Amino acid sequence: MLVRVKTRSDPKTSEITPERVYRSRREIMALGASSLALAGLDAFALSEDWLKRRGFGDGPAFQGQDPGEAVTPFEHASAYNNFYEFGTDKGDPARYAGEMTVDPWSVEVTGEVAKPGTIAIEDLLANVDLEERIYRLRCVEAWSMVIPWIGFPVKRVLDRFEPAASAKYVEFTTLHRPEEMRGQRDFFSSIDWPYVEGLRLDEANHPLAIFAVGMYGRVLPNQNGAPLRLVVPWKYGFKSIKSIVRIRLMRRQPRTTWNVMAPYEYGFYANVNPEVDHPRWSQKTERRLPSSFFSPNRIETRMFNGYDEEVAPLYAGMNLRRKY
Numbered sequence: 001m002l003v004r005v006k007t008r009s010d011p012k013t014s015e016i017t018p019e020r021v022y023r024s025r026r027e028i029m030a031l032g033a034s035s036l037a038l039a040g041l042d043a044f045a046l047s048e049d050w051l052k053r054r055g056f057g058d059g060p061a062f063q064g065q066d067p068g069e070a071v072t073p074f075e076h077a078s079a080y081n082n083f084y085e086f087g088t089d090k091g092d093p094a095r096y097a098g099e100m101t102v103d104p105w106s107v108e109v110t111g112e113v114a115k116p117g118t119i120a121i122e123d124l125l126a127n128v129d130l131e132e133r134i135y136r137l138r139c140v141e142a143w144s145m146v147i148p149w150i151g152f153p154v155k156r157v158l159d160r161f162e163p164a165a166s167a168k169y170v171e172f173t174t175l176h177r178p179e180e181m182r183g184q185r186d187f188f189s190s191i192d193w194p195y196v197e198g199l200r201l202d203e204a205n206h207p208l209a210i211f212a213v214g215m216y217g218r219v220l221p222n223q224n225g226a227p228l229r230l231v232v233p234w235k236y237g238f239k240s241i242k243s244i245v246r247i248r249l250m251r252r253q254p255r256t257t258w259n260v261m262a263p264y265e266y267g268f269y270a271n272v273n274p275e276v277d278h279p280r281w282s283q284k285t286e287r288r289l290p291s292s293f294f295s296p297n298r299i300e301t302r303m304f305n306g307y308d309e310e311v312a313p314l315y316a317g318m319n320l321r322r323k324y
């Protein structure tokens, strides 16, 4: 089944950026039923073909604007990236992430679970319904995009491994393969590889938290975190860790990359919050991409990136200035 989940905090029409690459949902839906019947018959490669059989196929370029879809052009979302494993320039990931092998790929699930194990990604994805989610992505550097992801709730994977009652947090780890990730070979890199992120278990189980395997109707480009990345739309982008190989359920809060490196600048929670500035810049506004010197496209940042209605209950009674 193909599900397009629409929430009240979906991007508004006023946020729409013209998009010519992305195909309309109607075309995708039309492909859905027949191609789904074929799903799973073929040897795995997370290919366009595979995605097509899961209901996301090639179609004519999207010309119109589906009301409520506010999409950043694919050329921007796949060329302006943060993926320090491939360098610190925004163009480095698109330039070098092709050097990363993404097939075969497996994910280890460990820690406070009844059934730990390592699972090949094709098995992980075998029985999940892929959904399209159009989410805002707000980077802590004060730029943002709107991206149509293809993915499924994180909870769907966690439940399969049966988290123990003692599990309170989830840690996610990116691939560590210096021979294919030039940033990991960089002697001057201040990051202690591999990249690690984490959530409280109830955050990870929230229906808005997804694992993405695709975007814009196609499989994830390597630079966007292929073959499996986290997307947590109400938090700063650095929480949405890419190219995940390990998931660990934990009793205690995991040590996460940016929080360990600069705890006064990057909190564990990292919820988007216009009231709490980064020590070196304001978080009140953001540059919605595409933007330029003459047309900066600066907009106001919203609490929880506009998803407050859905996620505020997770933080009831918490001091969000101290738990930034």
Ligand code: MTE
Residues within 6 Å of the ligand: 077, 080, 081, 082, 083, 084, 085, 137, 138, 139, 140, 174, 195, 223, 224, 225, 236, 237, 238, 239, 240, 241, 242, 243
């Ligand atoms: N994941 C890994 N492994 N390494 C990174 O450097 N950068 C993060 C996040 N996930 C990063 C990562 C940051 S800072 C942001 S803003 C988003 O990825 C950017 O995602 P995008 O390039 O798909 O827009």
